[in-house]
Amino acid sequence: MNACSVExxxxxxxxxxxxxxxxxxxxxxxxxxNRMHPTVDEIYRALSDKIPTLSKTxxxxxxxxxxQKGLVEVLTIDDKEARFxxxxxxxxxxxxxxxxxxxxxxxxDVNVGDEKLTDFEVKSVHLYFKGYCSNCR
Ligand SMILES: [Zn+2]
Ligand SMILES: [Zn+2]
Numbered sequence: 826m827n828a829c830s831v832e833x834x835x836x837x838x839x840x841x842x843x844x845x846x847x848x849x850x851x852x853x854x855x856x857x858x859n860r861m862h863p864t865v866d867e868i869y870r871a872l873s874d875k876i877p878t879l880s881k882t883x884x885x886x887x888x889x890x891x892x893q894k895g896l897v898e899v900l901t902i903d904d905k906e907a908r909f910x911x912x913x914x915x916x917x918x919x920x921x922x923x924x925x926x927x928x929x930x931x932x933x934d935v936n937v938g939d940e941k942l943t944d945f946e947v948k949s950v951h952l953y954f955k956g957y958c959s960n961c962r
Pocket of ligand 2: 862910912916917918928929
Protein backbone atom coordinates (compact mmCIF):
# COMPACT_ATOMS: atom_id res chain seq x y z
CA MET A 826 0.00 0.00 0.00
CA ASN A 827 1.36 3.41 -0.92
CA ALA A 828 0.92 6.75 0.77
CA CYS A 829 -2.60 7.32 2.06
CA SER A 830 -4.39 10.63 1.94
CA VAL A 831 -5.76 12.11 5.13
CA GLU A 832 -9.25 11.73 3.69
CA UNK A 833 -8.76 8.00 3.14
CA UNK A 834 -7.37 7.57 6.65
CA UNK A 835 -10.29 9.47 8.18
CA UNK A 836 -12.65 7.26 6.24
CA UNK A 837 -10.97 4.08 7.48
CA UNK A 838 -11.18 5.28 11.09
CA UNK A 839 -14.81 6.41 10.85
CA UNK A 840 -15.76 3.16 9.16
CA UNK A 841 -14.58 1.37 12.33
CA UNK A 842 -16.37 3.82 14.61
CA UNK A 843 -13.17 5.60 15.68
CA UNK A 844 -13.10 9.38 16.05
CA UNK A 845 -10.36 10.51 13.60
CA UNK A 846 -8.12 12.61 15.85
CA UNK A 847 -4.82 14.07 14.61
CA UNK A 848 -2.74 11.48 16.48
CA UNK A 849 -4.89 8.55 15.37
CA UNK A 850 -4.68 9.62 11.73
CA UNK A 851 -0.88 9.82 11.90
CA UNK A 852 -0.44 6.52 13.71
CA UNK A 853 -2.69 4.79 11.16
CA UNK A 854 -0.80 6.48 8.31
CA UNK A 855 2.48 5.15 9.70
CA UNK A 856 1.06 1.62 9.97
CA UNK A 857 -0.32 1.73 6.43
CA UNK A 858 2.96 2.95 4.97
CA ASN A 859 5.35 0.79 7.05
CA ARG A 860 4.25 -2.80 6.77
CA MET A 861 6.98 -4.30 8.95
CA HIS A 862 4.86 -4.95 12.04
CA PRO A 863 6.31 -2.13 14.16
CA THR A 864 6.44 -1.98 17.96
CA VAL A 865 5.23 1.01 20.02
CA ASP A 866 8.87 2.11 20.36
CA GLU A 867 9.46 2.01 16.62
CA ILE A 868 6.35 4.05 15.93
CA TYR A 869 7.37 6.53 18.61
CA ARG A 870 10.88 6.93 17.22
CA ALA A 871 9.54 7.42 13.70
CA LEU A 872 6.88 9.99 14.57
CA SER A 873 8.07 11.89 17.65
CA ASP A 874 10.20 14.37 15.65
CA LYS A 875 7.31 15.33 13.41
CA ILE A 876 4.69 15.19 16.16
CA PRO A 877 6.23 16.40 19.45
CA THR A 878 2.90 16.13 21.28
CA LEU A 879 2.82 12.38 20.71
CA SER A 880 3.69 10.20 23.73
CA LYS A 881 4.30 6.47 23.93
CA THR A 882 1.19 6.21 26.10
CA UNK A 883 -0.90 7.81 23.36
CA UNK A 884 0.51 5.36 20.81
CA UNK A 885 -0.12 2.45 23.15
CA UNK A 886 -3.71 3.55 23.87
CA UNK A 887 -4.39 4.25 20.20
CA UNK A 888 -3.17 0.81 19.16
CA UNK A 889 -5.30 -0.80 21.86
CA UNK A 890 -8.33 1.04 20.50
CA UNK A 891 -7.45 0.06 16.91
CA UNK A 892 -7.13 -3.54 18.03
CA GLN A 893 -10.48 -3.52 19.87
CA LYS A 894 -12.15 -2.09 16.77
CA GLY A 895 -10.55 -4.64 14.46
CA LEU A 896 -8.33 -2.17 12.64
CA VAL A 897 -5.05 -3.81 13.67
CA GLU A 898 -3.98 -7.25 14.78
CA VAL A 899 -1.64 -7.55 17.77
CA LEU A 900 1.21 -10.00 17.19
CA THR A 901 2.86 -11.68 20.15
CA ILE A 902 5.55 -13.33 18.03
CA ASP A 903 8.16 -11.38 20.03
CA ASP A 904 8.67 -12.39 23.65
CA LYS A 905 9.47 -8.83 24.71
CA GLU A 906 7.22 -6.48 22.78
CA ALA A 907 3.86 -6.54 21.04
CA ARG A 908 3.91 -5.83 17.32
CA PHE A 909 1.10 -4.37 15.28
CA UNK A 910 -0.16 -5.45 11.88
CA UNK A 911 -2.56 -3.22 9.96
CA UNK A 912 -3.37 -6.07 7.60
CA UNK A 913 -6.02 -8.04 9.49
CA UNK A 914 -6.66 -10.61 6.77
CA UNK A 915 -5.65 -14.08 8.06
CA UNK A 916 -1.98 -14.76 7.37
CA UNK A 917 0.95 -16.40 9.09
CA UNK A 918 4.19 -14.75 10.24
CA UNK A 919 7.80 -15.76 10.16
CA UNK A 920 10.36 -14.19 12.49
CA UNK A 921 14.03 -14.34 11.59
CA UNK A 922 16.07 -15.19 14.69
CA UNK A 923 19.10 -13.44 13.24
CA UNK A 924 17.97 -10.12 11.71
CA UNK A 925 14.68 -9.92 13.62
CA UNK A 926 12.59 -9.14 10.57
CA UNK A 927 9.02 -10.39 10.54
CA UNK A 928 7.73 -11.64 7.22
CA UNK A 929 4.14 -12.09 6.11
CA UNK A 930 3.36 -15.58 4.83
CA UNK A 931 0.31 -15.66 2.62
CA UNK A 932 0.59 -19.15 1.19
CA UNK A 933 0.37 -20.97 4.51
CA ASP A 934 -3.14 -22.19 5.20
CA VAL A 935 -4.62 -20.39 8.19
CA ASN A 936 -8.22 -20.68 7.09
CA VAL A 937 -10.77 -21.09 9.85
CA GLY A 938 -13.26 -23.13 7.85
CA ASP A 939 -12.08 -26.29 9.56
CA GLU A 940 -15.02 -28.42 10.67
CA LYS A 941 -13.42 -28.93 14.10
CA LEU A 942 -14.13 -25.24 14.74
CA THR A 943 -17.80 -25.20 13.82
CA ASP A 944 -18.88 -24.76 17.46
CA PHE A 945 -16.60 -21.77 17.96
CA GLU A 946 -16.72 -18.24 16.70
CA VAL A 947 -13.15 -17.47 15.66
CA LYS A 948 -12.09 -13.83 16.04
CA SER A 949 -8.42 -14.15 15.23
CA VAL A 950 -5.89 -16.75 14.15
CA HIS A 951 -2.17 -16.60 14.84
CA LEU A 952 0.41 -18.83 13.30
CA TYR A 953 4.04 -18.02 14.02
CA PHE A 954 7.17 -19.54 12.55
CA LYS A 955 10.69 -18.79 13.73
CA GLY A 956 13.95 -19.55 12.01
CA TYR A 957 16.34 -17.91 9.56
CA CYS A 958 15.34 -15.87 6.53
CA SER A 959 16.91 -16.31 3.10
CA ASN A 960 19.42 -13.51 3.80
CA CYS A 961 20.56 -14.95 7.14
CA ARG A 962 20.52 -18.69 6.71
ZN1 LIG B 1 17.15 -12.64 8.65
ZN1 LIG C 1 1.48 -9.51 8.90
